[in-house]
Amino acid sequence: MNLILAIILLILMLYIDKNRGFKLFLGLIFNFIILIILFYLMALGLNPIICALIGCLLISYVILYFVNGENIKTKTAIKSVIVVILILSVLIFIMTNISRIAGFGEEAYEEINMFSYDVNIDFTNITIALILIGLIGVTVDAAIAISSALYEVYTNNKNLSKKELFKSGMNIGKDILCTSMNTLLFAFLSEFMTLVIWYYECNYSFIDIINSKTFASEIIKIMFSAIGCVSVIPITAYITSNTLIKNKKQMEEIA
Amino acid sequence: MKKKTLLLIIMIIISIFSLIFVYNDDFLYKEKIIKITNIKKIKEDISINNLGIKEKYTTKEIKGIITNTKDKGKEITVKYEESYSSVITDKYKINDKVFIKDNNIKGLKRDFYICIMLIIFIISLYLVGNYKGLLSIISVIINTTIFYLGLLFYFKGANLLIISIIESILFTTISLFIAEGINKKTNVAVLSTITTSLVVLIITYIVIKQTKYSGLNFNELSFLTVPVEDIIIPELFIGILGASMDVAITISSSISELISKNPKITNKQLRKSAKEIGKDIMSTMSNVLFFTYICSGLPIFILAIRNGFSFYNYLTTNISLEISRFLVGSIGIILTIPITTYLSIKIYKEVSK
Known part of the structure; x- marks a missing residue:
């Protein structure tokens, strides 16, 4: 079934644009392979957090350089994503450790009961890696949207100061905020539907739900994706406006 | 400027009080x-x-x-x-x-930690998005409430697919009107999102029925006592909405911009520019869905591999549903591009005649 859906997707992508569509499809396959290699390295016992950080870098490289091409826009976007990932990884590390959301909640026991739990890998680190990888897509999306829009603003009016550029970057960010939140919300609700039905069947009260491990880990995961998307906005606006002004000064010195 | 700081201080005070309350709310529990x-x-x-x-x-x-x-x-x-x-x-x-x-x-x-997360989320949205950030929080709250009410109807015995279709109309209308205001651009976007999701729903339905769920494994839904088929299609359907809305509003506002700058622009030129814009957004949007969904397969993967299961086994059982979610969502993103273009041209040109 997934194979047929994948073929439909490929045909549609080619319909929109033969060259870009094919590159995008290839990029997705690349990213899937990177993910699987990362997952394998973690399963072999390498430190999952380090794996995830390197993986995030590779993945954003594939999304930005391979699909969109190397230029000043993608360069500033990738810098901003790295800054956000580094800052958030500290927060994620602390939050995952104190809220004990590692591993599986009661709801998943039936799914995992065919496995032995003696795996000798600390699932706290696995959960941190999972949250990091989960937020990379939405963070890259926001970063490239802002850096390319800001670049357009700059090329249309080269007299803008650094402060003005930063301000218009923030304005663009505000515009994409609402729709990005919606994308995340509905992806989350779609995953969440079965869980709510299960809670209802088991007569969970509201209080039981918010203390359960599965609910807590889902919410913390999606919140970090949202925070990644929000915090990348000022950082990209700052880095892009800085780079553009710096470039302009260099050009003037040469001239 | 002053108003912003004042509101921020109020929010921080409320946050501190709610944290203190949630930390000490043991008396609420039986x-x-x-x-x-x-x-x-x-x-x-x-x-x-x-x-x-x-x-x-x-x-x-x-x-x-x-x-x-x-x-x-x-x-x-x-x-x-x-x-x-x-x-x-x-x-x-x-x-x-x-x-x-x-x-x-x-x-x-764990309620204390969830409260901390919510506070970090709301304050960062407000700091970056200001007034618009607050609006998106309101939109999230309203949509979640509708989602929950819909499920209550389902528990009373209504058909989940019909509920989801009705909900989807409410979701798109409310989210887009809150995000972009009531105007022609949003009307077009709402119409396109609903049309696209219905088209994708039909495609998914046909593919699922034709392949009889082969290659799809419901291990992760095995805890449910209700038939899985009832839930799976509505779930996939809801997942399309967010991304499709995002693409629809971008395309519809660009086309309205193009027409207002050059009222004599031909339909062919419009279609070409819409495709250009579509190319740029489809790549990052499908990556958003890809990582949001696929990463949740990581813990099971570790368990499976450390238990000596093969990768193929994992791909066809544990993560197959996540892959379907991503594929269906991406098909939605891409179909939104031509559908929004068609509807925008039709509606904008009709009005200008």
């Missing part, structure tokens, strides 16, 4: 809660699985003071066995609050 005061190791075991992997288990004696119910203030001692990997156990520390059931630890009290 189950016993203890605050751990002392942890003592009493036994260490090593267990070996069939691949020879050694796992350390530690049995601990945990002492704590009951913080609610009529036994408040009494000290009790329980035993707890934790594993190094914490696959299904947790590692508790001193000062943690945990639930107690029949003299066993049932789980950590």
